[in-house]
Amino acid sequence: MRPSDEQVRELQKIALKGQGILTPQAFVDAARPEKAVLHGLFEWDDKLAGEQYRLGQARAIISWVEVRTKTTTIQQEVYSYVRDPSLGRTQGYIDIRSQRAEDNRLAISAYYVSLAEGMLRRALTIADELQVSHPFRECLDRMGAWRAEAQVDIDETDGNAA
Numbered sequence: 001m002r003p004s005d006e007q008v009r010e011l012q013k014i015a016l017k018g019q020g021i022l023t024p025q026a027f028v029d030a031a032r033p034e035k036a037v038l039h040g041l042f043e044w045d046d047k048l049a050g051e052q053y054r055l056g057q058a059r060a061i062i063s064w065v066e067v068r069t070k071t072t073t074i075q076q077e078v079y080s081y082v083r084d085p086s087l088g089r090t091q092g093y094i095d096i097r098s099q100r101a102e103d104n105r106l107a108i109s110a111y112y113v114s115l116a117e118g119m120l121r122r123a124l125t126i127a128d129e130l131q132v133s134h135p136f137r138e139c140l141d142r143m144g145a146w147r148a149e150a151q152v153d154i155d156e157t158d159g160n161a162a
Contacts (some may be wrong), residue, residue, distance in 0.1 A: 003041060010037045062093045085111040110150045117143050 031038035
């Protein structure tokens with residue numbers, strides 16, 4: 001859930017109280033009272049919150065499982081399970097060595113490139129704000145161009161499958 005402008009202002013007040021640092025604990029503590037502006041951003045039913053927390057833990061653990069592959073030239077560790085973008089908003093992970101992953105390799109790669117682009121955009125805005133020299137815009141342009149090419153290939157593959 002994205003905070004409203006009013007909630008963002010409240011978060012800024014909390015950060016000011018913490019000498020410019022906003023901690024998760026200070027955030028939760030400020031949101032705890034039922035009438036607090038930030039209260040609605042959290043699930044306060046402990047049973048539901050506990051289940052949501054465990055699902056988040058499961059997502060994190062699944063995304064960190066690695067498999068080792070060895071070729072004649074290099075050995076590398078890669079994540080064993082990847083998000084299946086063909087499922088849309090439904091969450092599901094597939095073994096990277098499966099036929100389903102092979103059949104959707106461009107879509108899976110494009111999905112993870114789009115995640116990296118989001119993180120790189122965040123790094124770019126932070127570096128710009130801090131007036132730090134960086135190559136992020138060029139990297140973003142190259143990633144976007146690759147993703148666009150991959151999308152054309154995905155679309156062509158989907159068209160041939162129909």
